[in-house]
Amino acid sequence: MLRNKILRNKLLKHLLLRNLMLRNKLIRHLLLRNNLLRNLMLRNKILRNKLIRHLLLRDKLLKNLMLRNKILRNKLIRHLLLRNKLLKNLMLRNKLLRKLMLRNKLLRKLMLRNKLLRKLMLRNLLLTSKLTTLLRTSDRFQAKTFQKISN
Incomplete structure (x- = not known):
């Protein structure tokens, strides 16, 4: 077999x-x-x-x-x-998964398009600030979009 x-x-x-x-x-x-x-x-x-x-x-x-x-x-x-809501919550609690998300361009783009994920991100101040600085340095357009959403 x-x-x-x-x-x-x-x-x-x-x-x-x-x-x-x-x-x-x-x-x-x-x-x-x-x-x-x-x-x-x-x-x-x-x-x-x-x-x-x-x-x-x-x-x-x-x-x-x-x-x-x-x-x-x-x-x-x-x-x-x-x-998966459980996985999104896990991601916000888990340092390794957060770091993975910050390093992965595709995940960042998806996060910007996904309302539930954006809301979860906005509740987590540390993650939001880390992400916006990362987006500012890597992709200005995405950073502006994310700032508009967060404001």
């Missing part, structure tokens, strides 16, 4: 979605070690939304993996960040 990609992918998808123990205990470990599974997770909406939302909020190892891995950081977090 492990040698056959199709079998492995189809089986994992079904097992993951039906079995809580497998989803929580086994996949956390596999996800950190297995490139194929990470890629599968990124391509599959059900896996990405149901599984990773929960793991991301509970698992420090996965957050660290996400911060180190460009594919996970860009494809996965962009989607989750815009759809």
Whole structure:
């Protein structure tokens, strides 16, 4: 089974979605070690939304993996960040995730377009000031837009 990609992918998808123990205990470990599974997770909406939302909020190892891995950081977090209130709140409480957001141009642009995320940002003074200074230095137009929104 492990040698056959199709079998492995189809089986994992079904097992993951039906079995809580497998989803929580086994996949956390596999996800950190297995490139194929990470890629599968990124391509599959059900896996990405149901599984990773929960793991991301509970698992420090996965957050660290996400911060180190460009594919996970860009494809996965962009989607989750815009759809998930819990993740937005987590982002505001979590220093590593805040730093990631400040370093990532795509996330900054999305933040400027997303009303819920802007409101959360405005409530957090430290993050707002850090972000506006960063935007001022990197992109003047975006900084002006953000200042208009915050005023």
